[in-house]
């Protein structure tokens with residue numbers, strides 16, 4: 001069983017977002033970066049499956065060197081080795097093309113990643129990678145078990161869920177409760193230091209989309225407080241002032 | 246040249262978010278020249294599909310092959326690409342959902358097309374094709390230029406204003422569409438499907454009443470459900486609530502759950518952690534009910550009531566019932 005887990009390096013969920021260079025770049029000053037929370041679920045399940053099946057798990061990141069602490073963390077959690085594609089990706093298509101290129105050189109049975117990154121929220125990389133490799137992709141996956149050459153997948157659908165059985169190889173976009181997030185232990189952290197982290201250069205891809213500028217939403221107006229003793233007046237306000245009823 | 250819009254069907258009906266996508270696509274077609282063509286896959290009556298015309302579509306392609314009845318993003322993406330080829334479409338539009346993103350991604354890879362997901366407004370088409378989308382889970386927006394010849398857009402709810410009372414389009418012509426189906430898209434077998442049929446889906450709902458840990462336990466949900474019923478609203482919850490199994494997982498709203506954009510979001514006993522806010526910041530109007538006046542949610546709210554949810558909810562339900 002060969003598993004590839006793709007991780008993003010994203011601002012912490014509580015980070016205050018701002019931009020620099022005439023609103024063309026994210027201001028990384030004072031922002032703490034983490035492994036994408038959905039990717040973290042994918043990694044946790046990947047590690048469990050690797051332990052069950054006695055396979056290998058490679059973690060892959062497409063991005064710059066400042067992601068290395070997060071890549072080391074993934075190694076500490078249980079990945080055997082890591083690959084970093086050295087690039088500053090501009091869109092999902094570019095990232096997917098890099099992942100597909102790495103995957104085409106190594107026959108992985110399972111390619112896991114989060115359902116979406118929490119920075120650009122596109123949720124399309126798994127689909128792009130699947131199509132580029134000519135294998136099925138499914139998302140968002142809430143439960144994943146392997147048996148023989150098949151995966152049993154519980155997928156969230158609008159207002160419910162669906163259980164699928166599909167032959168490997170597969171690309172899956174993961175979300176909770178596929179596994180519990182894992183916290184690296186001391187031994188993991190020590191061994192992670194010596195696990196291989198290979199840096200490779202990207203393959204060239206045509207520019208599909210080019211980011212221009214970023215902006216913050218308009219600030220929210222003040223909250224109108226209604227005394228609890230007059231709670232019922234809220235409904236009238238919603239109807240006549242806010243006009244949402 | 247044409248704009249192709251994929252519409253999702255739910256029990257034979259076009260989803261509301263998909264009708265918005267049609268209206269969006271029709272506006273793009275107006276700007277870029279050409280027609281707005283709709284693709285629908287699965288079971289539906291012509292009388293329902295024609296409706297897309299009211300939102301600006303000129304034609305609806307209907308793939309009714311029995312093999313397409315069950316949602317299958319792989320086969321649907323194949324069908325989408327074939328429809329785009331048949332119609333000579335340069336812009337392909339889907340509404341944001343798990344299915345929309347999956348189809349859009351696979352279609353974009355097949356077509357070597359630039360893809361932008363989470364689009365929040367109509368494109369600018371003067372001097373390049375530029376779209377605005379939501380990023381950092383609603384904390385910011387990005388404007389992106391799409392350079393490729395074919396462009397794939399996944400649009401969010403409320404990306405275009407629709408005046409339901411004054412729709413000007415007439416019924417669209419419905420044409421049968423039979424895509425070539427590939428066995429490789431049908432390698433998975435569906436073991437089971439669990440769907441809460443009667444419930445209003447959160448992504449479609451215009452009103453959502455949502456509960457947090459302040460609701461104290463699953464046995465105390467009735468007052469919240471009563472208000473939701475009185476308002477014709479869907480019900481949602483915070484992450485700990487679904488983690489604790491007080492409510493089903495598909496109700497979980499926020500950064501790691503569903504992102505919603507209703508006209509009205511009523512939060513009951515939810516503190517307003519940044520990760521929860523990330524899922525609701527697309528709402529037009531937010532009401533917060535919390536006993537703690539310092540709860541961070543009030544900062545993101547339009548209306549707030551400081552008090553005990555269990556005293557306030559029944560009062561709101563009474564007032565809501567006497568509305569109609």
Ligand SMILES: Cc1cc2nc3c(=O)[nH]c(=O)nc-3n(C[C@H](O)[C@H](O)[C@H](O)COP(=O)(O)OP(=O)(O)OC[C@H]3O[C@@H](n4cnc5c(N)ncnc54)[C@H](O)[C@@H]3O)c2cc1C
Nearest residue numbers: 457458459483484499500501514515516518520521536554
């Ligand atoms: C990476 C990450 C991702 C996350 N993703 C999400 C997500 O997607 N969605 C999400 O919701 N959370 C998410 N969280 C968790 C989030 O940080 C908060 O812990 C969570 O939102 C808190 O839920 P809550 O408001 O229901 O509970 P609490 O924070 O415990 O708040 C309960 C509130 O109820 C009020 N209350 C209590 N009793 C009453 C009463 N009788 N009447 C009125 N008010 C009352 C209290 O004053 C309090 O404000 C995430 C966290 C992390 C780290």
